[in-house]
Amino acid sequence: MIFVTVGSMFPFDRLIRSVDELVGQGVITEPVIAQIGDGRYEPRHMPFERFLAKPQYDQRMAEARVLLAHAGAGTIALALAHHKPLLVLPRLKRHREHVNDHQLATARKFEQLGHVLVAYDERDIAAKLHELAGFVPRARQADPQRMARRIGAFLSALQASR
Numbered sequence: 001m002i003f004v005t006v007g008s009m010f011p012f013d014r015l016i017r018s019v020d021e022l023v024g025q026g027v028i029t030e031p032v033i034a035q036i037g038d039g040r041y042e043p044r045h046m047p048f049e050r051f052l053a054k055p056q057y058d059q060r061m062a063e064a065r066v067l068l069a070h071a072g073a074g075t076i077a078l079a080l081a082h083h084k085p086l087l088v089l090p091r092l093k094r095h096r097e098h099v100n101d102h103q104l105a106t107a108r109k110f111e112q113l114g115h116v117l118v119a120y121d122e123r124d125i126a127a128k129l130h131e132l133a134g135f136v137p138r139a140r141q142a143d144p145q146r147m148a149r150r151i152g153a154f155l156s157a158l159q160a161s162r
Contacts, residue, residue, distance in 0.1 A: 011039030114138030
């Protein structure tokens with residue numbers, strides 16, 4: 001099963017419509033369940049819930065073979081924690097899906113680290129889902145010392161700029 005999630009903060013009709021169309025065209029034949037938030041588009045070819053309580057969300061995550069989502073850091077962290085292959089489509093400011101393009105930077109970084117696959121355009125979703133079938137996300141390695149150094153350098157730079 002493919003679990004599609006848009007998170008809880010903003011609608012993401014571009015993702016939901018694209019996946020729904022692929023299901024309707026028979027390009028995606030595997031069962032798909034979507035969590036669509038408060039978007040305007042309602043899928044016609046796949047079951048959906050607007051929002052899920054945490055236990056139901058976690059159950060969908062556990063049942064899913066692969067995940068398809070926005071490029072939110074929280075969703076990426078959950079996918080990694082559950083060892084689930086994840087394909088992300090970043091929300092973009094030009095489509096009024098977010099206030100800036102930070103999800104693009106997030107997607108690129110996690111892609112470089114081998115944690116996710118990225119569809120940079122909704123027309124790439126079908127091909128990337130095919131690629132996702134053989135994708136094994138690289139395990140995330142926590143490095144608290146490196147993080148502490150980066151925070152310290154940031155705070156030092158911030159103090160020096162005042």
